Every structure is written in structure tokens, then in C-alpha cells.
Amino acid sequence: MSATPSKQAVRRRLAPEARRALIDQAATKVFAQRGYEGATLQEIAGAAGVVASVIYLHYRSKEELYLDLLERHSQALRERTIRAPRGSDVRGELRQQIDDFFSAIEEDTFLWRTMFRDPPSEPGIAAAHARLQDKAGEAIASVLNGGASEMQQHPREVDSSAARMVAEMTKASLNGLANWWWSNREVERTAVVGTATALLWDGLSQMAAGPNRSFLKSSERQG
Numbered sequence: 001m002s003a004t005p006s007k008q009a010v011r012r013r014l015a016p017e018a019r020r021a022l023i024d025q026a027a028t029k030v031f032a033q034r035g036y037e038g039a040t041l042q043e044i045a046g047a048a049g050v051v052a053s054v055i056y057l058h059y060r061s062k063e064e065l066y067l068d069l070l071e072r073h074s075q076a077l078r079e080r081t082i083r084a085p086r087g088s089d090v091r092g093e094l095r096q097q098i099d100d101f102f103s104a105i106e107e108d109t110f111l112w113r114t115m116f117r118d119p120p121s122e123p124g125i126a127a128a129h130a131r132l133q134d135k136a137g138e139a140i141a142s143v144l145n146g147g148a149s150e151m152q153q154h155p156r157e158v159d160s161s162a163a164r165m166v167a168e169m170t171k172a173s174l175n176g177l178a179n180w181w182w183s184n185r186e187v188e189r190t191a192v193v194g195t196a197t198a199l200l201w202d203g204l205s206q207m208a209a210g211p212n213r214s215f216l217k218s219s220e221r222q223g
Contacts, residue, residue: 020058022048027065028073032110036066036120066114067128073111074132080104082139095197098174102189102196105178116178133171140167170200 014022026047030039041062045052059065081101085093105112114120119129144163174196181192 016057019050019054023050023055023058023065024069028069028110031066031069032113035118036062036114036122036125041065063122063124066120067125069110070114070125070128070132073108074115074135077101077104077108077111078136078139082136082143084143091197091201094201095193098196098200099189099193101174102178102181102192106189112178112182116175117182133175137164137167137171140170144170173199 023044027044030044030047041052041055045055055065059068081097081104083097087093105116115129141164144166145160177192177196181187
């Protein structure tokens with residue numbers, strides 16, 4: 001009777017793409033559980049069912065593996081949660097996007113921990129975090145540039161610098177709340193989303209339609 005192939009032997013026979021997918025899945029789980037500093041390639045390899053040297057066939061280092069995952073998970077989060085309003089119920093759409101944001105990080109504990117809760121301090125990784133946060137700010141500002149007009153009765157030009165400042169404040173408030181929620185999981189997501197929506201909608205709608213109309217270009221505000 002032939003011996004049953006070992007798990008590692010089966011892994012070695014996998015196509016490179018399938019083997020890399022197993023490594024990525026294992027690394028996502030280990031980084032989420034232990035953080036970047038606490039995770040080791042040996043632990044990731046064990047979770048993937050391969051020897052550590054196999055990881056080097058796909059990634060040059062733990063940092064490269066981590067940065068590749070961070071880029072892909074961050075892009076998926078932006079695509080899922082940042083979009084222009086499609087209808088007249090702007091507040092409802094804002095609430096849905098906020099709910100999508102907290103649903104996404106609740107499902108993706110790798111991104112939740114590494115991006116919002118416990119970002120690594122190594123210079124190269126810190127620079128990558130800053131770049132990805134900047135991408136998120138740009139995406140939110142782009143939505144605000146288009147969405148501010150929907151909060152007014154008549155479309156007007158939007159002050160892009162004001163939109164970017166509001167985007168940064170919006171991002172900071174949601175990131176901070178995500179950090180807090182990590183340690184306060186007894187709070188229901190609906191409560192987190194409702195509070196964030198009330199805060200952001202009150203501020204955004206007043207800035208767009210209030211006396212100062214802070215979203216508008218200076219020439220419009222003088223009109």
C-alpha cells in the first residue's frame with residue numbers, strides 16, 4: 001500500500017499561482033493575529049503548509065509580502081467604500097458608505113489591525129502607510145468635489161482645497177473610530193455607523209449649504 005502524500009508534498013506539486021495564494025491567505029491571517037512585528041515567515045509558512053524557503057520563491061522578504069497584501073487590501077477597501085452619490089438621498093448614501101467601511105474592516109481583520117490599530121513603525125512600511133492614506137484622502141476629496149453640489153439646490157463649483165481638508169478630517173475621524181472600535185467590540189456596528197453618519201452629515205451638509213458655504217470657491221462665496 002502506498003503511503004499517503006504529506007501535506008508539504010502536496011503543496012510542492014501545486015502550480016505557483018495556487019501556492020502563492022495559499023501563502024497570501026496564511027500571511028493575511030497571521031499578520032491579523034500577531035501584527036507585522038510579531039509575525040514570522042516560519043509561522044506563515046507553517047500556516048500555509050510549506051517550508052519557509054518556499055515563500056522566497058514568491059517574496060524577497062516579510063516586508064515585501066506584507067506590503068503586497070497591504071496594497072491589495074487597501075485598494076479593495078477604497079473600491080468598496082468610496083464612491084460618488086448616485087441619487088438624491090445623499091445622506092442615505094453617505095450612511096451606506098460608512099456602513100460599508102465598517103463592514104469591510106470587520107471582515108478584513110488584517111487591514112483593520114495593520115492599517116488602523118497597529119501600524120508598523122519601520123520607515124519603509126510607514127511610508128507605504130502614508131502613501132495609501134494619501135490615496136484614500138484623494139479619493140474622498142474627489143467624491144466631495146462632486147457630492148457637495150448634490151447637497152445644494154443649485155450646482156456650484158467646489159473649492160478643491162477645502163474638499164481635501166474635509167476629506168482628511170473625514171478620514172481621520174473614521175480611522176480613529178475604527179481604532180477605538182477594535183477595543184470596544186461590544187458596541188454594535190449599527191451604533192458606530194449611526195454616530196459617524198450623524199457627525200459627518202451635520203458637518204458636511206452645513207459646510208455645503210450654510211452661510212459660509214465653505215465648499216464653494218471664493219468667487220462663489222462672494223456672490
